[in-house]
Amino acid sequence: MSALKIITLLLGTVSLTAIAATPDDLIGDERAVKQHIAQAELQNFSAKEIIAHGKMLFNAKFTALDGAGRPAATSSEIPVKKDPGISLAMFRTAGPDSNACAGCHNQPGSGGAGEFVVNVFAASGVTNVDFDTLEPQFSNERGTPHLHGSGLVELLAREMSAQLQAIRSKAVEQARTSKASVQVRLTAKGIDFGELSIGADGFIDISKIDGVDHDLIVRPFSQKGVFTSLRQFTINAMNAHHGIQSDERWGTQWTNSDDFDEDGYQHEISSGDLTAISIYQASIQTPVQQLSQNKVLKQAAIEGEQLFNDADCSGCHTQYLPLKSLLFSEPGPYNAAGNLRPSDGQPSYQYPISAEGLSQDAQGNWLIPIFSDLKRHVIADSDKPHFANERLSQRFIAIDEFMSAKLWGVGSTAPFGHRGDVSTLMEVILHHGGEASASRLKFEAMTDLERRKIVEFLKSLQLTLAEVK
Numbered sequence: 001m002s003a004l005k006i007i008t009l010l011l012g013t014v015s016l017t018a019i020a021a022t023p024d025d026l027i028g029d030e031r032a033v034k035q036h037i038a039q040a041e042l043q044n045f046s047a048k049e050i051i052a053h054g055k056m057l058f059n060a061k062f063t064a065l066d067g068a069g070r071p072a073a074t075s076s077e078i079p080v081k082k083d084p085g086i087s088l089a090m091f092r093t094a095g096p097d098s099n100a101c102a103g104c105h106n107q108p109g110s111g112g113a114g115e116f117v118v119n120v121f122a123a124s125g126v127t128n129v130d131f132d133t134l135e136p137q138f139s140n141e142r143g144t145p146h147l148h149g150s151g152l153v154e155l156l157a158r159e160m161s162a163q164l165q166a167i168r169s170k171a172v173e174q175a176r177t178s179k180a181s182v183q184v185r186l187t188a189k190g191i192d193f194g195e196l197s198i199g200a201d202g203f204i205d206i207s208k209i210d211g212v213d214h215d216l217i218v219r220p221f222s223q224k225g226v227f228t229s230l231r232q233f234t235i236n237a238m239n240a241h242h243g244i245q246s247d248e249r250w251g252t253q254w255t256n257s258d259d260f261d262e263d264g265y266q267h268e269i270s271s272g273d274l275t276a277i278s279i280y281q282a283s284i285q286t287p288v289q290q291l292s293q294n295k296v297l298k299q300a301a302i303e304g305e306q307l308f309n310d311a312d313c314s315g316c317h318t319q320y321l322p323l324k325s326l327l328f329s330e331p332g333p334y335n336a337a338g339n340l341r342p343s344d345g346q347p348s349y350q351y352p353i354s355a356e357g358l359s360q361d362a363q364g365n366w367l368i369p370i371f372s373d374l375k376r377h378v379i380a381d382s383d384k385p386h387f388a389n390e391r392l393s394q395r396f397i398a399i400d401e402f403m404s405a406k407l408w409g410v411g412s413t414a415p416f417g418h419r420g421d422v423s424t425l426m427e428v429i430l431h432h433g434g435e436a437s438a439s440r441l442k443f444e445a446m447t448d449l450e451r452r453k454i455v456e457f458l459k460s461l462q463l464t465l466a467e468v469k
């Protein structure tokens with residue numbers, strides 16, 4: 001066993017009573033993170049140890065001694081300087097806004113959702129601001145979603161991206177060999193993402209792509225659907241919320257500086273750490289349906305599921321997306337530069353996600369009960385303007401477009417809506433406009449009891465606190 005492994009076991013994951021000799025420099029040590037793991041060292045640890053390291057990082061209340069704080073850097077996803085000393089060390093709007101990931105993702109436990117008080121004022125695409133106002137022209141205010149099952153979410157998106165890009169390659173090849181234009185539907189896992197036309201000259205017409213980025217990468221994270229991987233999200237969040245910069249994004253290769261934020265600390269989080277915290281999130285158990293013990297409520301939820309389909313809610317909140325493989329490899333294949341990529345030459349780490357609670361279809365695909373198509377839709381209009389409450393177009397996506405909320409777990413994650421400003425399921429359903437209008441009208445046309453049965457069904461989609469085996 002390496003010395004590193006022994007230290008990690010002693011400090012984090014196993015038992016302090018096992019410590020034979022405690023080094024003196026641990027006395028009074030106020031770092032939250034006592035040990036970092038390099039990507040190349042991950043193979044020396046069991047999956048359980050890596051998840052424990054990732055969980056420790058997710059729950060850690062980072063201190064200045066860990067490199068928390070960013071006096072000379074903004075919350076921007078790309079390294080952007082600010083004048084050191086012009087703002088407070090912690091700042092509820094522009095950040096750093098919290099000490100721990102689990103400070104917000106905390107209901108019903110670590111990795112869960114958060115209520116309104118832990119909303120985020122996301123302006124990470126905006127560069128040089130220390131806004132001290134909640135006015136929507138400065139930031140998009142978002143509620144905190146849960147991360148249960150998020151490894152499966154990323155795997156679904158990876159497989160869908162591969163499928164869409166394969167359709168594109170094949171169509172380009174066909175146009176080239178036939179020297180004629182080709183039209184294809186972009187369909188992945190039964191979800192339609194519009195149309196692609198390839199001209200005889202090889203020109204690709206992207207104007208009819210629908211609900212996914214033009215590079216055909218399905219980005220399943222954030223309520224806008226603009227982030228590719230748990231790793232990318234974590235790198236952004238570490239900087240924005242905590243002022244912890246990863247070398248992957250803020251290191252010398254990109255910034256010519258090993259202390260871009262000028263807080264006096266270098267190498268604040270390693271690639272191995274980021275893999276571990278991504279694997280931890282990927283391992284959080286899948287939400288499951290929990291029917292009430294009460295016979296009447298149980299029956300209502302069962303009928304509510306059918307009514308949910310009758311109202312075409314499942315047109316966007318697709319109950320099951322089929323997944324070929326549960327093997328989660330980190331880093332993932334669609335990361336952009338500034339996040340570790342498979343081509344960067346570091347060993348990748350493979351983690352098989354548990355199949356517990358999942359069923360399979362006749363082809364052997366795992367049926368992931370996500371209740372989302374992982375596609376963006378226009379969800380507001382002049383009759384139903386509630387969801388068009390943002391003013392900053394994130395990544396040039398229209399302000400009234402959001403990704404279909406993943407409804408697994410929704411029975412445990414009040415309040416609702418991307419801003420977390422709606423207290424009941426009934427109300428959030430009635431706010432659906434835009435592409436969801438026809439479905440909402442069907443919902444409104446149902447009897448009051450039928451509508452409440454749909455709500456009873458949604459209440460049964462819950463998060464559990466079971467530990468990952």
Ligand code: HEC
Pocket residue numbers: 058097098099100101102103104105118119120122142143144145146147150220221222223224230233234237238241277281
């Ligand atoms: C101050 C509260 C807060 C803190 C701290 C926080 N988050 Fe979040 N998290 C949010 C909010 C709000 C969103 C929704 C963002 C959006 O939709 O744009 C989110 C979204 C996410 C998502 C995307 C989930 C999905 O399904 O779309 C991941 C992954 C995530 N957070 C991981 C982390 C990690 C890892 C940390 C710590 C490094 C962290 N978060 C710290 C509030 C927080």
Ligand code: HEC
Pocket residue numbers: 223308311312313314315316317377379387402403404405407410413415416417418419425428429432435436439440443454458
């Ligand atoms: C056209 C696609 C579409 C249809 C159809 C649709 N939804 Fe949604 N739904 C969305 C989107 C997009 C969101 C995210 C809205 C937001 O917060 O910006 C959402 C959000 C929700 C939420 C809130 C989730 C949360 O965590 O806050 C619930 C509940 C919900 N939908 C239920 C339903 C029900 C019930 C129906 C059928 C009556 C339905 N939806 C029909 C796209 C759709």
